[in-house]
Structure formats: structure tokens, C-alpha cells
Amino acid sequence: MTSRTSATSSPDGVAIADADAARDGVEESPVRHIPEASVARLPIYLRALTGLVEQGTETCSSEELATATGVNSAKLRKDLSYLGSYGTRGVGYDVAYLHYQIAREIGLTHDWPVVIVGIGNLGHALANYSGFRSRGFRIVGLLDAAEELTDKEVAGLAVRPFDDLEKIIAEEGVAIGVIATPAHAAQDVADRMVAAGITSVLNFAPAVLTVPDSVGVRKVDLSIELQILAYHEQRKSEETS
Amino acid sequence: MTSRTSATSSPDGVAIADADAARDGVEESPVRHIPEASVARLPIYLRALTGLVEQGTETCSSEELATATGVNSAKLRKDLSYLGSYGTRGVGYDVAYLHYQIAREIGLTHDWPVVIVGIGNLGHALANYSGFRSRGFRIVGLLDAAEELTDKEVAGLAVRPFDDLEKIIAEEGVAIGVIATPAHAAQDVADRMVAAGITSVLNFAPAVLTVPDSVGVRKVDLSIELQILAYHEQRKSEETS
DNA sequence: TAGATTGTTAATCGATTAACAATC
């Protein structure tokens, strides 16, 4: 409820969202609820649209966008219909306009300061990942508990001691934290993030995190995907029909 | 249908699965179909069980395992019931036994040689990721098109030119390939992998891959997860109730 | 036998998708 306090009281103009939120809140009344499965596909459509914009394509049909993203076209139209009616019957969608509407819906028209904790191989890769910066995410802190990493430069940023966490979160108004530490450290990092005001956590550590209900957590597990592939691979060789 | 040819004709004993498959095929008749959503949770249960084994816990209830994994206990029991009846009413599950059964179901009791193509930051992180090795995945090739990387040592393996792909796949009987290249190179890499006999692809590149139906593809997109978090983060600040 | 916990049933919920009326 009263969660984003530190994220909105930023002194240096990074503070976000609330003015827009108030406006949007007035105009779109019934708190449109977009199904989780649809939300998860919006970034996929967005990337395909970015590609079309770069190609100079001005208009596309749901069929074309569906092919480009590997999604069923009826599903795609239904997904888009949750956002509003941004297409034109008989014509299709204006690429640039739809791109903007999806970006706005996801929140990518905001500025999202992010901290990454744990600058091992993975943290290093994440810090350099261009897909973050290009989508409104701004890395404002790389932190690691290992003293030997302090002040080393990674992706143009000096690594800082983990104990600077609270200070950076407060100064920059950080709402989103990324955990790329070993499993045993993850819960402690999450606790400190939450205490400092972070309300969304992206967890790469192989650990289940306990956080208050008001805090969003998503988990990426590299080995789980590989295991799911192995399961299907094994099934293929078992096919004796 | 006739897909895994090169993966099974390996000359050096890496060839896998087929003997086991024949045996299993005889014993478990009706080609048990495990729902996709359940398959995706098996690795999560497996990890929790690994933790319990390490703690020396011998038995656990569905309730305990559910709490440890953040899953509803009824759902967990239903998931496990697809594998067989491995629990004891009134008692719970034998941790070591259940661990083995899940590992066997996923295929982690096999040896899975894997190649990684694209040794940038992410490929580097993947090569060093301990979660692969500890689960039966064995990295047998790190490949990159950039000549300046050739013969550099990463995770104890010399990086090899991309053109060695077919040779390594044939020699080692590789069925699973990991793509960690930039988006523009991903489809070409996938095509060459498939032509060389690979039947499962884990794709980290931000691109939609086109492969034959017989080839399994899973996609991990780091920025998509962050965008989904941003969506929910934005919704939190819009709550005007 | 009494207590505990599994494995399964069945109700519910949510997601997918073919089909088509609306409309450009």
C-alpha cells in the first residue's frame, strides 16, 4: 500500500510515474485488468514492432505481427484489445502508434533506475546487456560484497560495496532491484532491498525468496530452461511408435 | 520423426538414451503425458530436494516441499502423481527416492553434451554457470565467430571457431545447443545447428527462431522479465483507491 | 485404533482460438 515512498521522494528529478498515474487514473476508469499471460507477451510484440519501425514499415496486420512473433493472430488481437482499440479495420495497425501504446502500457515511457547486486559473471553480463538501457532501464548501481571488486569499472560504472545499497536506493529513487548473487546470499539481499524501499525484484539466484505481498518478484533460472529441454529431448528418443 | 540421427550415431560412447528408452518403453506403457506446466515445475522440486538431501532430511511431506518451493501443496501432489506414486500416505515422501525419480523423469540421469555459441558476456557467464554441470549437462564446445577469441580459455575450455560446429556436434553426439549470440546471428546459428543434428535449442538471443517442428526451442529473454516487473511496478503507483 | 498425509476427484478458473459481425 504505502510502498513506493523512497521511490517517489527522489530529490533529483528521477521521480516518476505519479503525475502520469494521476492523469491516467482519471481518464481510464475501470482499472482495466490485463491477464498475466497477455502482459508477458506485450514485450514480445514490442520488440517485433521496434524491428518494423527500424525497417521503415508503417502499417502491419495482426497476421503479420503474429507471424513475426510466433503467436496465434487471434490471440494477438485479443491481447491488444485489452489495451484499447488501436487498429483500423480493413487496414491493420499503425506500427509507430502501436509501439508507443504498448511501451506506455508496460511503463517503458518512464525512467526506471535499477540496481544490480552480485557482480560475478552473470551480474557482469547483465550490466552490459543493451536490452536494459534501450528500454528505459537505467543501471544506477552495481554492488558486490567482495572488497576486491570495489571501484572496479564494469559497463562504465564503478562497482560499489554492498553496504552502499540503502544510500543508492534512496538517492536515486530505485524501485527495481536485480539479484545475481549466489543462492545463499539472495534472501539477505532481498530483505535489505525491501527494507530500503524496493518494490520489484528480479531474481537470478537459484533460491526461493520470501518478500511481503506488496513486493513483486520474478525469477529467471538458466538451468531450469535447460532441464525442460532435456525432458522433451529424452521423450523424443523414447518415442517407440 | 527421423530427427536425432547424428546425435545417436556418436562413435565414442557419448551416445545416450536409446538403450534406456527401449527398456522404459517396455515397462511404462501408455506414454504418460505430463502437462507442460507440471514439467516446468519439476526442476524446482528437484532443487528443493537437493537442498533437503544436503541437510540430511530423509522424509518430507507435500506441505513442506510446497512451502520450500512456493507452490500450492495440492498442485505439487498432482504434479508428482503424473510421475507415479512415490509417496507414502500418512508419512510423506522419501527425499532421496523422490529426488532420483524426478531426476530420472527429466532425464538428468543421462549425460547431455552441450555446445554454447556466442562467447560474449552472457556466453561467458553460461560457460561458468555451475547449475549446468551439476545437473548432467556437460559443455563440450564453446564457439565464437570472432577470430580474436579463438583458443582463449573460458571455464577451462578453449574457445573454437564457429566453423568447427558441425565437427564438434558429430564427434560428441550433441543434441542440445545454446545460442548466446547477437540477434542478427541467431537464425543462422540455429540453421547450422539443426542441419548438424541438434534437436533442442536454448535461445538467449532476442530473436524468434524458425526451426522444424521436430526441434525443441526454449527462449530466455532477460529484458522481458524486467519489462513485466515494470508493468506491475507501474500499476502499483497507479492504484488510486 | 487414531492421526497423518497421500493420491484423486470434481469444481472452478483462466487461457486459447476458430469464427464472424462490425467497419474501414
Place this chain on the structure above:
DNA sequence: TAGATTGTTAATCGATTAACAATC
């Protein structure tokens, strides 16, 4: 007007979960 394509309906499919009989 004719052709094209959206936005929506409704049927279907799959996943979740409370409840409980089976059974240790």
C-alpha cells in the same frame, strides 16, 4: 460496393485447487 482486417464472441482446452476417500 467489394475486399480486407479488426475486435469480440463463445466454445474449447488446460491448469489450479479445495476437499476428501484411501491408506499408511
